[in-house]
Amino acid sequence: NVLFGDGTNKLLPLLITGGTLFCKIQRPVKQSLGACVCRESHWRCLVLSLLMYSCLGAVAWCKLTRVTKIRHAMIYHDSPCSDGLIYIPLAFLLMLYVLYIVECWHCRARSELQCKADVDSVYERVLRMQRAQPCIWWKAISYHFVRRTRQVTRYRNGDAYTTTQVYHERVNTHVAEGEFDYSHCGMKDVSRDLRGLERHPATRLRFTKCFSFTEAGPENDYLNQRARFFSEIEGLDDYMEAREGMQLKNVDFRENLLAYVDPDRVPWYTSQVAFWLAALLMLSWPLRVLTEYRTAYVHYRIEKLFGLEYTHSSPSPLDEDRPVGRNIGCVIPRVDTLDSTEMEWHIRCNRQVIPSYSEAMLLNMRTGASNSLQDTSSSNCLLLDSSQTAESYGALQNRVGTSLQITPEGGVVQMKHHSK
Structure with missing residues (x-):
C-alpha cells in the first residue's frame, strides 16, 4: 500500500512481488x-x-x-x-x-x-x-x-x-x-x-x-x-x-x-x-x-x-x-521540533526564556563537552546567537516588540519598542 502524492489515500494499480513491478x-x-x-x-x-x-x-x-x-x-x-x-x-x-x-x-x-x-x-x-x-x-x-x-x-x-x-x-x-x-x-x-x-x-x-x-x-x-x-x-x-x-x-x-x-x-x-x-x-x-x-x-x-x-x-x-565541530548557538533544526507541541507554541508566541548572564557565559563551554540535545539547558540557547533571531509565525504590522539586555550582574533589562 502506498500513498498518492495528490493528497488522497488510494492504492496504486500495481503489484510488488520480489522487488518487481507489474503494471x-x-x-x-x-x-x-x-x-x-x-x-x-x-x-x-x-x-x-x-x-x-x-x-x-x-x-x-x-x-x-x-x-x-x-x-x-x-x-x-x-x-x-x-x-x-x-x-x-x-x-x-x-x-x-x-x-x-x-x-x-x-x-x-x-x-x-x-x-x-x-x-x-x-x-x-x-x-x-x-x-x-x-x-x-x-x-x-x-x-x-x-x-x-x-x-x-x-x-x-x-x-x-x-x-x-x-x-x-x-x-x-x-x-x-x-x-x-x-x-x-x-x-x-x-x-x-x-x-x-x-x-x-x-x-x-x-x-x-x-x-x-x-x-x-x-x-x-x-x-x-x-x-x-x-x-x-x-x-x-x-x-x-x-x-x-x-x-x-x-x-x-x-x-x-x-x-x-x-x-x-x-x-x-x-x-x-x-x-x-x-x-x-x-x-x-x-x-x-x-x-x-x-x-x-x-x-x-x-x-x-x-x-x-x-x-x-x-x-x-x-x-x-x-558545519561539524563547535555548534555556536546550539541550532536545533525546525523540523526536529515540529512534533513538540510546547516548543512549537513557544516559537509561535516568541516567549522563550532568556538565560541569565552566568548561564550564557557557560553555554559555549558546555558545547565542547556534550552535543546531546537532551541537555536541559539546550532549550535556552536558541535565542543566544544574535545572528539567528527567532521569529514568530506571520509577523503583523504595528506589532509591539520586546528587547532584552543581559547585564553583568546577571539581571535582565526589558525594553519595549514599537516597530512597523
Whole structure:
C-alpha cells in the first residue's frame, strides 16, 4: 500500500512481488449515453435549444389552433393570436437564435484550439513522460503591503473635484525556489501501459501527474525537506505565499489531448460542414451528444514511485552542509521540533526564556563537552546567537516588540519598542 502524492489515500494499480513491478494495462472506455450527457452537458446550448423549441411550439400553436370568437353578433373560428400576439414568440425566437449561433461559434472555436494528434504520436508522448525525471518543486514568496495615496479626479453635477484615495499595494521582497532531492531513495515510473487507442475513431485523453512512496521513511524525508524549506523562508517578511507542484523534465506536458486514428480522415460528425449545418437547423446539441458518444475516453495518470532504493542510514543533503565541530548557538533544526507541541507554541508566541548572564557565559563551554540535545539547558540557547533571531509565525504590522539586555550582574533589562 502506498500513498498518492495528490493528497488522497488510494492504492496504486500495481503489484510488488520480489522487488518487481507489474503494471496493469489501461484501455480507452466507450462512454454510455448518460455518461456523455453528464460529462459534457453543453448546458448553454441545451437551454437555448429548449427555449427556441418552446417558441416554435408557441408559433405552431398560434397557427394550427382555432378558437370560436363572437363579434358583432357573428360567430366565427379564428386563431387565438390573430390580434398580433404571434409576434411575441417570434421576437423571442429571433433573439434566442442569435445567442444560439454565437454559442455555437464559441464551441467551434474551442474545439479548433484543442490539441489533436494521431495515435502513434500519443504513444510516443506517453513513452517520453514515463521516462522523464520528475521534479517536485516548492516556491515561497515573501511580501508585505505598503500604504500609498493617489490623487483621483471625480465629477459631480458637472463640477470636477480632486480627492486623495488611500490604497494598499503588495510588494514582493523575496522569492525562493526548491525541489525534492530523491537521489538517496530512488525513483521508478509505475504508470499503466496505455493500449487500444487504434480501436476507436477518436479518443479523448486527459493526463494527470502524481507521486507516491513505498513506505513511511521516504515520505517523512519528503515532508522534512518541504518543512525545512518553508521554515527557512518564513519570517523574512510579514506574509508568505507558498506554492508547490510537480513537473516532468524536458517534456511538453498537455493535460487534454484528442487522438484520431487518421487525422486527415476524421469522422463525418466532427467535420465543420456537419457542425454548421446542424447549428443552422437548431440541432447542434444532439450532434454534440452524438460526437461525445462516439468518442472514447481515458484518464491516464503518470505515477512516480519513490523509495525503492531507500536507505535509512543515508543523511539528508541539508544535514551534510551543516558545519561539524563547535555548534555556536546550539541550532536545533525546525523540523526536529515540529512534533513538540510546547516548543512549537513557544516559537509561535516568541516567549522563550532568556538565560541569565552566568548561564550564557557557560553555554559555549558546555558545547565542547556534550552535543546531546537532551541537555536541559539546550532549550535556552536558541535565542543566544544574535545572528539567528527567532521569529514568530506571520509577523503583523504595528506589532509591539520586546528587547532584552543581559547585564553583568546577571539581571535582565526589558525594553519595549514599537516597530512597523
